[in-house]
Amino acid sequence: MILDGKCPKGPIQTSWDRHRFDLKLVNPANKRKYKILVVGTGLAGGAAAASLGELGYNVEAFCYQDSARRAHSIAAQGGINAAKNYPNDGDSIYRLFYDTIKGGDFRAREADVWRLAQVSNNIIDQCVAQGVPFARDYAGYLDNRSFGGAQVSRTFYARGQTGQQLLLGAYSALSRQVKAGTVKLFARTEMLDLVVVDGEAKGITVRDLITGEIRTHVGDAVVLATGGYVNVFYLSTNAMGCSVTANWRAHKKGAFFANPCYTQIHPTCIPQSGDHQSKLTLMSESLRNDGRCWAPKKKGDNRHPNEIPEDERDYYLERKYPSFGNLAPRDIASRAAKEQCDDGRGVGPGGRGVNLDFSDAIKRVGEDTIRERYGNLFEMYEKITDENAYKQPMRMYPAPHYSMGGLWVDYNCESNIPGLFVLGEANFSVHGANRLGASALMQGLADGYFVIPYTIANYLAKTKPGAVKADHPECKKSIEDVKNYNNRLLNINGKKTVSEFHRELGKIMWENVGMARSEESLKDAIKKIPVLREEFWKNVKVTGKGEELNQQLENAGRVADFLEFGELMAKDALHRNESCGGHFRVEHQMPDGEAKRDDENYCYVGAWEFKGVDKEPELHKEPLAFENVHLAVRSYK
Amino acid sequence: MNLTLHVWRQAGPDAPGKLEQYEAKNVSPDQSFLEMLDEVNEQLIKAGKDPIAFDHDCREGICGMCSQVINGVPHGGQERTTVCQLHMRRFSDGDTIYIEPWRALAFPIQKDLIVDRGALEKIMQAGGYTSCHTGGVADGNALLVPKPDADYAMDAAECIGCGACVAACPNGSAMLYTSAKVAQLAALPQGKAEAAERVCNMTEAMQAAGFGNCSNHYECQAACPKGINVKFIAKLNREYQKALFK
Numbered sequence: 038m039i040l041d042g043k044c045p046k047g048p049i050q051t052s053w054d055r056h057r058f059d060l061k062l063v064n065p066a067n068k069r070k071y072k073i074l075v076v077g078t079g080l081a082g083g084a085a086a087a088s089l090g091e092l093g094y095n096v097e098a099f100c101y102q103d104s105a106r107r108a109h110s111i112a113a114q115g116g117i118n119a120a121k122n123y124p125n126d127g128d129s130i131y132r133l134f135y136d137t138i139k140g141g142d143f144r145a146r147e148a149d150v151w152r153l154a155q156v157s158n159n160i161i162d163q164c165v166a167q168g169v170p171f172a173r174d175y176a177g178y179l180d181n182r183s184f185g186g187a188q189v190s191r192t193f194y195a196r197g198q199t200g201q202q203l204l205l206g207a208y209s210a211l212s213r214q215v216k217a218g219t220v221k222l223f224a225r226t227e228m229l230d231l232v233v234v235d236g237e238a239k240g241i242t243v244r245d246l247i248t249g250e251i252r253t254h255v256g257d258a259v260v261l262a263t264g265g266y267v268n269v270f271y272l273s274t275n276a277m278g279c280s281v282t283a284n285w286r287a288h289k290k291g292a293f294f295a296n297p298c299y300t301q302i303h304p305t306c307i308p309q310s311g312d313h314q315s316k317l318t319l320m321s322e323s324l325r326n327d328g329r330c331w332a333p334k335k336k337g338d339n340r341h342p343n344e345i346p347e348d349e350r351d352y353y354l355e356r357k358y359p360s361f362g363n364l365a366p367r368d369i370a371s372r373a374a375k376e377q378c379d380d381g382r383g384v385g386p387g388g389r390g391v392n393l394d395f396s397d398a399i400k401r402v403g404e405d406t407i408r409e410r411y412g413n414l415f416e417m418y419e420k421i422t423d424e425n426a427y428k429q430p431m432r433m434y435p436a437p438h439y440s441m442g443g444l445w446v447d448y449n450c451e452s453n454i455p456g457l458f459v460l461g462e463a464n465f466s467v468h469g470a471n472r473l474g475a476s477a478l479m480q481g482l483a484d485g486y487f488v489i490p491y492t493i494a495n496y497l498a499k500t501k502p503g504a505v506k507a508d509h510p511e512c513k514k515s516i517e518d519v520k521n522y523n524n525r526l527l528n529i530n531g532k533k534t535v536s537e538f539h540r541e542l543g544k545i546m547w548e549n550v551g552m553a554r555s556e557e558s559l560k561d562a563i564k565k566i567p568v569l570r571e572e573f574w575k576n577v578k579v580t581g582k583g584e585e586l587n588q589q590l591e592n593a594g595r596v597a598d599f600l601e602f603g604e605l606m607a608k609d610a611l612h613r614n615e616s617c618g619g620h621f622r623v624e625h626q627m628p629d630g631e632a633k634r635d636d637e638n639y640c641y642v643g644a645w646e647f648k649g650v651d652k653e654p655e656l657h658k659e660p661l662a663f664e665n666v667h668l669a670v671r672s673y674k
Numbered sequence: 675m676n677l678t679l680h681v682w683r684q685a686g687p688d689a690p691g692k693l694e695q696y697e698a699k700n701v702s703p704d705q706s707f708l709e710m711l712d713e714v715n716e717q718l719i720k721a722g723k724d725p726i727a728f729d730h731d732c733r734e735g736i737c738g739m740c741s742q743v744i745n746g747v748p749h750g751g752q753e754r755t756t757v758c759q760l761h762m763r764r765f766s767d768g769d770t771i772y773i774e775p776w777r778a779l780a781f782p783i784q785k786d787l788i789v790d791r792g793a794l795e796k797i798m799q800a801g802g803y804t805s806c807h808t809g810g811v812a813d814g815n816a817l818l819v820p821k822p823d824a825d826y827a828m829d830a831a832e833c834i835g836c837g838a839c840v841a842a843c844p845n846g847s848a849m850l851y852t853s854a855k856v857a858q859l860a861a862l863p864q865g866k867a868e869a870a871e872r873v874c875n876m877t878e879a880m881q882a883a884g885f886g887n888c889s890n891h892y893e894c895q896a897a898c899p900k901g902i903n904v905k906f907i908a909k910l911n912r913e914y915q916k917a918l919f920k
Contacts, residue, residue, distance in 0.1 A: 084808075087808070088808040091807060091808060102731060102737070102739060103729065103739065103790070103791055103792075104738075104791065104794070104795055104835065106738070106798075106835055107731055107732075107737040107738060107739050107835075109731070109732060109737070111732065111736055111737050111738075111834075112732045112734050112736050112737065121814070123815065159809065161814045162811045162812065162813055162814045163806075163808060163809070163811055164814075165811070165814040165817060165864065166804065166806040166811035166812070166864055167803070167804055167806060167864075168803075168804050168827070168858065168859050168862050168864050168865045169831075170819075170824050170827035170828040170831050170858065170862070171814070171824070172824065172828075173819050173820070173821050173824040174821060175820075175821050176818070177818030177819050177820050177821070177824075178815050178818065179814050179815055195828060195831070196828060198736070198832065201736055201832075201834070202828075202831055205831065208798070209798065209802055209803035209804070210803060210806075210808070212795070212798040212799045212802055212803055213799075213803045213805060215795075215799050216799040216800065222795075224792075224795075247784055276731040276732040276733070276737060277730060277731055277732075277733060278731050310704045311702055311704055311705075313702055313704075313705050313709050313712075313713065314705075314709065315706075315708070315709050315712055315733065316733050318733075318734050319734075416754070417734065417735060417759070420735075420755060420759045420760075420761065421706075421759070421761070423761075423763060486808050486809075487808075487809070490808070532720075534716050534719050534720065536712070536716060537716075578719055578720070580719055580722065580723070580724055580725065581724055585686075585785075586686075586727060586784060586785045586788065588725070588727055589719065589725060
């Protein structure tokens with residue numbers, strides 16, 4: 038099947054404005070007759086629920102945490118891009134669009150990225166109006182800094198807590214709507230199934246994580262904003278609760294999964310310290326504004342970094358990519374760091390690390406300025422490693438961070454199931470094969486504040502409100518299915534814990550479907566994952582009951598989904614016989630080791646249709662057309 | 675290192691609770707406190723016992739989900755640290771550690787170390803926002819915010835809403851939490867229009883939710899993982915007085 042992304046035709050500069058005009062509207066008096074279910078309350082979901090509630094729709098919003106404010110968007114540190122050109126350094130909507138398309142290695146849709154760049158400016162204004170305390174200069178104007186993949190300063194920030202502040206902005210808007218009664222919030226509630234009636238999304242089945250009650254909520258449309266899936270690697274920078282579950286269960290009900298093999302491995306994370314570790318911690322990319330990456334020139338150089346003289350250091354990013362230097366995009370910086378370590382020149386325990394050195398910056402601007410810019414990051418680093426990064430370089434190693442793949446959506450953010458909308462990291466649309474820094478926050482808020490309020494109306498206007506009631510047979514069946522699934526997990530009573538399975542899966546994924554993939558490693562993963570999955574369903578031990586607060590049962594369901602999803606990810610990576618962005622196939626590289634893309638055969642979105650566990654999924658393609666940015670070899674030299 | 679843990683176990687809100695003793699063996703000093711508990715839980719599961727339920731999520735000290743009173747101090751007493759960022763190198767071999775949930779009237783226990791912090795939500799919903807609509811706002815630079823004001827607002831905005839301030843306060847007061855939001859928005863031009871209404875509504879919601887009053891013990895500031903300063907409580911009081919005389 039050839040998928041239609043429904044992108045507006047004609048000049049891209051006016052595409053969103055023309056499309057917005059063409060979309061159907063819902064009369065204000067009719068809006069309250071519609072109910073919209075929003076799953077996830079991060080930047081995309083929180084902003085969407087608040088905006089839709091404000092427009093007058095009835096909204097029910099769901100999150101698994103105890104508060105909407107705890108969504109993992111809160112952990113984003115560095116900043117959010119916008120094409121304001123406040124610093125007068127040549128930025129424009131077109132340049133932000135161009136950088137994002139190029140950064141994504143020409144695997145994103147032009148129209149979606151244009152819209153993102155266009156509304157980025159509205160986002161900053163919106164957040165300022167909400168009282169988000171962005172950094173300001175002494176005249177009172179908004180301040181900017183630069184990020185990877187760009188040569189202009191377009192990143193707005195709030196110390197090292199930009200994601201937190203933006204999320205609190207969306208959360209405050211959401212709280213206002215809760216008070217106004219337009220949004221009903223269900224915290225500690227996890228979506229476990231999508232209810233599809235006559236081919237359209239009409240409800241979700243959830244588990245109340247406190248009481249264990251399984252129930253269905255029906256609505257006129259469903260919005261998924263449930264984040265990414267890189268916890269499939271077990272060790273990642275995601276929060277512990279981040280999972281593929283909502284997306285995967287929707288996928289099993291017919292939603293296509295697009296580009297699952299595109300995952301971002303972030304170059305600046307704190308290296309792993311031992312087998313006990315439960316997760317990895319990201320240090321903001323903004324650190325590379327002032328930190329210089331280097332590895333010792335000599336293999337196995339165990340000297341204290343401060344004792345290694347200047348001429349024995351290899352500032353490898355500055356050497357290899359002189360024009361972007363330490364601000365090379367994430368996939369390139371990650372591979373370069375791994376290359377140093379694989380070459381035996383890594384630092385720290387196990388040689389899995391490179392130095393991120395601030396000594397030059399401290400000499401230049403003083404320790405106080407560096408403290409002002411990144412103080413909380415230095416503190417966080419010291420707590421985890423017991424090292425003072427003002428006095429010696431930080432140690433960094435790449436780690437799984439973000440998923441560029443997700444459920445397939447068209448230009449309206451609507452999946453192939455009518456009435457099912459997918460926003461933010463949960464969809465696949467704007468990042469292509471790599472995400473530039475400070476663009477995830479932008480996408481979440483763009484989708485939530487400025488896209489879905491328009492596009493969902495187009496669907497609702499064609500839909501009779503309240504058509505499906507809670508006693509519909511599909512709802513009853515969904516509840517039964519979820520109960521049976523959970524009971525199956527609870528009754529296995531095997532010998533291995535859920536975490537043990539998750540760790541094993543993570544190892545398979547990281548070694549075979551991680552930063553560098555080969556036909557051999559991928560085939561190996563596709564062989565091993567079903568074996569592990571089979572063992573899981575025979576030998577996992579889940580304690581407790583379903584009708585109570587049971588964190589083991591929550592985790593078991595999430596890991597069960599990862600065990601199915603991981604296989605799809607490997608299959609997607611295997612079929613894509615090229616290297617692009619975060620997808621690096623060792624068979625496809627230039628003589629100098631750079632990624633070798635194949636536009637002739639793979640310039641498309643790969644969207645997979647679920648055919649059953651242990652059955653081959655079916656691939657559908659959406660060809661990508663580049664009319665405004667010419668397909669070219671990505672160069673940051 | 676080897677440790678003895680005394681952990682609060684309580685099956686549900688109305689069930690009786692008690693401290694149970696567990697041994698944590700071969701703990702690595704590089705482990706975080708929660709990773710140490712993960713391992714204890716793995717042992718409990720393998721023995722067919724109910725693992726200890728506790729709240730956690732980002733494990734980076736920013737989401738505010740984790741909440742444990744360790745040896746009598748919320749988040750364990752290391753300055754400006756959440757439980758998830760507390761590392762075992764702060765303890766010594768042979769230590770005995772007491773682990774309890776947040777203790778406050780307004781935070782009912784749900785299971786073991788998990789409490790219901792919904793009361794904090796009610797305070798936010800009462801007025802912790804500016805009533806701006808999506809879209810139709812002025813350009814970000816149309817509102818000038820002097821850097822000291824922006825910095826002051828940011829200092830207040832760092833609150834992660836974990837509730838340690840409440841758990842540390844002998845009165846179970848949520849004034850540090852409430853004051854942070856009130857002070858942030860009162861310091862910015864965009865928050866000024868509703869400042870009086872906001873401080874009254876949030877203060878009332880705070881009292882209605884069952885939080886106590888502030889009597890200047892400063893335990894909240896000591897326990898706060900983000901170093902929110904008690905000066906914001908003074909600001910809250912000042913804003914409240916101002917609103918009453920308006």
